[in-house]
Amino acid sequence: MVVSVWFVPRAALAGAFPRAVTVLGRVPVATVWVRYDPRGVLAYREVMAALLVWHRRHLRVTVPHIWVDSPASQVGGRALWGIPKELAVFTERPGTSTRPETAGDADGTHLHARDATGTIVAAAVSRGRRLPGRWPVRFRVVQDLDGQPRVSPVRLAGRLALHRSRWDPAAEGPLGFLTGHRPRLTVRLDDFRMIFGAGAGRDGIPRPTRRARRGACREARPPRRPA
Secondary structure (H helix, E strand, O other), X not given: OEEEEEEEEHHHXXXXXXXXXXXXXXXXXXXXXXXXXXXXXXXXXXXXXXXXXXXXXXXEEEEEEEEEOOHHHHHHHHHHHOOOEEEOEEEEEEOOOOOOOOOOOOOOEEEEEEEOOEEEEXXXXXXOEEEEEEEEEEEEEEEEEOXXXXXXXXXXXXXXXXXXXXXXXXXXXXXXXXXXXXXXXXXXXXXXXXXXXXXXXXXXXXXXXXXXXXXXXXXXXXXXXXX
């Protein structure tokens, strides 16, 4: 999993994402590239842009743009969590440069996502400096589902490394607002475990219903809605 953090001038968004949190005139944006392996519920890849928003006085993450290469993930993400997943084709290969067209350093990676209209985004991730230990992260994602907010907890932990990256989004595409800007921080999370979503326990407290294996992601299905 590669996560790059940007601080995009509010003016560059041209009115998009009006609910996004602004810090000193800039909107924090995260671009995320993930590869889930077969030890999770599904094996697939995805790339997304995520923002921070306020929801009921709490800071939450929301995902306005996301692409996956799994039809099952697309259907499940939309139906269960209100995540607007679209289909795309992904390629990954090692490279020798930090430029997107030639890829990362000796142990870096070149990433490319495209759909029927062409390139969505290309990225190059350089070699990184690994930090000791496993790093836990918890947050909640809020999405619109059938006209109502759906809040889903996320638990994540993995081995962290600091990297350099360069992202090259299609200027006329959904991520075009990042054109001309560069990420301020890039980290890579390897050998990660993720739990997305929660079921209700007997006491009514939301809690994860499935645990993830290392390097995998499991999505915990929500309880059935009353008829």
